[in-house]
Amino acid sequence: MKSISKILMIVALMGFGTLAFAQNSRALQYFRPVGQDGVNVFETPKLDTVPYEGLKVRVGGDFAMQFQALDHSNTADNLVDLGSDFNLPTANLNLDVQLYDGVRMHLRTYLSAKHHNEAWIKGGHLQMDKLDFIREGFLEGLMQYTTITIGLDEFDYGDAHFRRSDNARTIYNPFVGNYIMDAFSTEAFGQVTLQNNGWLAVVGLTNGKLNQNVTLSANSDNKPSFYGKLGYDQQLNTDLRVRLTGSWYINNGTTSGTWLYGGDRAGSRYYNILKTEAIAADPDNGIVAVPSEATDFDGRYNPRFAKLTALQINPFIKFKGLEFFGIYELANGNNEFTAPTADEEGSFTQLAGELLYRFGAEEQFYVGGRYNTVKGKTRESATEDLEISRVNIGAGWFLTDNIITKLEYVNQEYKGDAWTGRFAGGEFKGIVIEAAISF
Numbered sequence: 001m002k003s004i005s006k007i008l009m010i011v012a013l014m015g016f017g018t019l020a021f022a023q024n025s026r027a028l029q030y031f032r033p034v035g036q037d038g039v040n041v042f043e044t045p046k047l048d049t050v051p052y053e054g055l056k057v058r059v060g061g062d063f064a065m066q067f068q069a070l071d072h073s074n075t076a077d078n079l080v081d082l083g084s085d086f087n088l089p090t091a092n093l094n095l096d097v098q099l100y101d102g103v104r105m106h107l108r109t110y111l112s113a114k115h116h117n118e119a120w121i122k123g124g125h126l127q128m129d130k131l132d133f134i135r136e137g138f139l140e141g142l143m144q145y146t147t148i149t150i151g152l153d154e155f156d157y158g159d160a161h162f163r164r165s166d167n168a169r170t171i172y173n174p175f176v177g178n179y180i181m182d183a184f185s186t187e188a189f190g191q192v193t194l195q196n197n198g199w200l201a202v203v204g205l206t207n208g209k210l211n212q213n214v215t216l217s218a219n220s221d222n223k224p225s226f227y228g229k230l231g232y233d234q235q236l237n238t239d240l241r242v243r244l245t246g247s248w249y250i251n252n253g254t255t256s257g258t259w260l261y262g263g264d265r266a267g268s269r270y271y272n273i274l275k276t277e278a279i280a281a282d283p284d285n286g287i288v289a290v291p292s293e294a295t296d297f298d299g300r301y302n303p304r305f306a307k308l309t310a311l312q313i314n315p316f317i318k319f320k321g322l323e324f325f326g327i328y329e330l331a332n333g334n335n336e337f338t339a340p341t342a343d344e345e346g347s348f349t350q351l352a353g354e355l356l357y358r359f360g361a362e363e364q365f366y367v368g369g370r371y372n373t374v375k376g377k378t379r380e381s382a383t384e385d386l387e388i389s390r391v392n393i394g395a396g397w398f399l400t401d402n403i404i405t406k407l408e409y410v411n412q413e414y415k416g417d418a419w420t421g422r423f424a425g426g427e428f429k430g431i432v433i434e435a436a437i438s439f
Helices: 002-021
Strands: 056-073 084-086 090-100 103-112 120-128 146-154 186-196 199-206 225-235 240-251 308-319 322-333 347-359 365-376 386-400 403-415 427-438
Touching: 103 146, 120 186, 322 365
Parallel strands: none
Antiparallel strands: 056 084, 056 090, 056 427, 090 103, 103 120, 120 146, 146 186, 186 199, 199 225, 225 240, 240 308, 308 322, 322 347, 347 365, 365 386, 386 403, 403 427
């Protein structure tokens, strides 16, 4: 009850903040719309359509909850029983501030998450689309194509992070879960984005760390991460839009750069799947206590390479109501080992295809499916591949621009003889219903 009271109080405060500070709150410069209007928006556009009217604060929020009806199994048959019920709701608090003409700040706080029940800041950044604060018209010929972003927040590797659920902000994701290898991290970064006539280029640098710490040890081998993107995105006619991008990420430090597929501290969307039963100690019968095995991130996969080179290619095609989004991703470990035997980190390949059909007068309804596989080895010497496959089939309805409800069937399998422990022969499947509000 205390958690519910806190959330209600925060909602009331946000409502007051919106009334007090954010008249005409949507009118921020170079801003991705919140709600259905922001679906299929990737990098923030360079259209200078909003006049600067002084300091403006936009207070927003995201709320999401799910009804989960999943079953799971594995070879050992040692998993907890899962019922059908509601998960703990999640919530975000968002602040977007127009600080100056062409200069905007973003800050997101997770009020409640699967991995953290307490409120804590996810990250924030400063985005500059003009440099008039230096001198009016300063480099305006260059800045009409350029965006400079600096902060400690998610950075622009790949296109999948624009379609994923970010804790409670699920309105851009047509399904409930994110991809199996979920390329998302919050690191100290700086990036430059160029957009002109459909062409796109991004180049950036992070410090490679999710958890910031200036302390060094004998094992510290910190290196910065370099990333970038090249692509083309054009509305060819009233019916057809085509986008194709390729992104890369490189880090060669053994104590940094391991977070690209494990940087989401909110936790995965499917709750308590592949969680083992705890065994109580019974000394009289020689039984030793065994704790339950589970993490808040089960359902995803992070190869945890010490040194990482990743490449993600994303096609996106929308013809009238028909929409396709894809992922071809390679993640290679670059670290070599000499003890106890010479070996090298392995590699993984992720493939995903998402096909949707949106319909209705405002395309407020959709149906579709997603197929996602991950296959590879953590070490080159491994004789068998680890393989995960997932099928999602679902539908959604935007009740309003800011309210969505989704229904999906999910089936995820851990295939092959390489899996051990609770993941050997692992599978979960069933129905999840999600309702979400973003404003």
